[in-house]
Amino acid sequence: xxxxxxxxCLVERLVCPSCGNxxxxxxxxxxxxxxxxxxxxxIRSGIxxxxxxxxxxxxxxxxxxxxxxxxxxxxxxxxxxxxxVEALPQDAVILDVGAGHGDFADIFIGRQAILLDxxxxxEVDVVCDLTHSVPFRPHSFDAVVLMxxxxxxxxxxxxxxxxxxxxxxxxxFVVAIxxxxxxxxxxxxxxxxxxFGLQRLGQDFGFELLSLDGYYDPIFLLGEGWxxxxxxxxxxxxxxxxVASRGLLWGIKSAATMLGRLVGKGYTQPSELAVTPSPVGxxxxxxxxxxxGEESFS
Numbered sequence: 001x002x003x004x005x006x007x008x009c010l011v012e013r014l015v016c017p018s019c020g021n022x023x024x025x026x027x028x029x030x031x032x033x034x035x036x037x038x039x040x041x042x043i044r045s046g047i048x049x050x051x052x053x054x055x056x057x058x059x060x061x062x063x064x065x066x067x068x069x070x071x072x073x074x075x076x077x078x079x080x081x082x083x084x085v086e087a088l089p090q091d092a093v094i095l096d097v098g099a100g101h102g103d104f105a106d107i108f109i110g111r112q113a114i115l116l117d118x119x120x121x122x123e124v125d126v127v128c129d130l131t132h133s134v135p136f137r138p139h140s141f142d143a144v145v146l147m148x149x150x151x152x153x154x155x156x157x158x159x160x161x162x163x164x165x166x167x168x169x170x171x172x173f174v175v176a177i178x179x180x181x182x183x184x185x186x187x188x189x190x191x192x193x194x195x196f197g198l199q200r201l202g203q204d205f206g207f208e209l210l211s212l213d214g215y216y217d218p219i220f221l222l223g224e225g226w227x228x229x230x231x232x233x234x235x236x237x238x239x240x241x242x243v244a245s246r247g248l249l250w251g252i253k254s255a256a257t258m259l260g261r262l263v264g265k266g267y268t269q270p271s272e273l274a275v276t277p278s279p280v281g282x283x284x285x286x287x288x289x290x291x292x293g294e295e296s297f298s
Contacts, residue, residue: 014137016036018034018133019039023041025026027046030042040110044127045122047125047126048281049127050135053128054118056187059119065106073200076284080213081147081284084174086174092112093112094143095136095144095145096115097149097163098116098146098149099115099116100117102123104145113290130159130162130256131159136288139166141177142167142172143172144163144173146174147174150175152189152190153191160204164288173202174186175284177282177284181224195214195282198282202286206288208289210286212258212272212283214271214277214279215280216266216267216274216280219263219266220266229249
């Protein structure tokens with residue numbers, strides 16, 4: 001396999017998930033092991049694996065991501081995360097949980113960032129499931145990022161507990177989670193949270209809520225509706241019904257385009273200001289609270 005090259009910020013933080021002791025990495029053998037215990041892990045394509053990769057995970061295709069790529073929701077996610085990362089100290093160490101193909105990796109250029117996922121995508125630095133084991137030193141990250149991942153975590157409470165243990169006092173926990181969005185990445189799509197649920201979940205694990213904004217885009221939601229008709233319903237109709245339905249859909253799309261020019265693009269708004277909240281999703285920033293005698297991250 002040759003010499004193993006891991007990010008220094010990763011090596012400094014990885015420990016045995018069973019006992020917390022130092023790990024020894026052997027690139028030639030394609031494995032790593034605890035120096036004090038019995039834990040042995042595998043290395044695949046230069047990526048340490050702390051779990052057996054589930055056979056039913058269907059890896060998704062890499063897509064262009066950026067401030068002008070993807071759906072309006074995805075573009076809003078990019079702007080949100082970029083703003084949060086720019087506010088961090090330059091030497092902050094960031095853990096991107098559920099990084100996938102590194103959708104937001106460009107935001108981390110010039111930063112110390114560790115990309116984690118439960119599947120060994122080529123862009124990932126380490127594979128593990130934080131709801132089952134935590135192979136990092138406690139209090140070793142300045143920021144943890146969870147972008148469009150929380151809905152795919154069955155045990156959200158275990159994940160929040162793990163992230164709390166990993167953050168330094170004063171460290172930030174950045175979350176984007178959809179709300180009115182179709183089921184995706186089946187069968188690993190489990191939950192949707194209201195802003196009330198996100199508030200309570202953070203409180204339960206000692207996080208201070210810094211901001212909780214809904215992203216609203218009525219035109220995008222209209223589009224989700226007609227795309228569902230196109231994907232699921234047109235094939236059930238007779239030829240005449242399909243022709244008529246496509247004509248009606250064309251009219252709806254044209255009207256939605258004109259309406260969009262009048263009402264504008266999607267927008268973010270603090271959740272408590274929404275009169276009848278129907279968000280596409282939420283952007284949340286938590287901060288790990290201090291205890292007496294603790295200092296802020298630097």
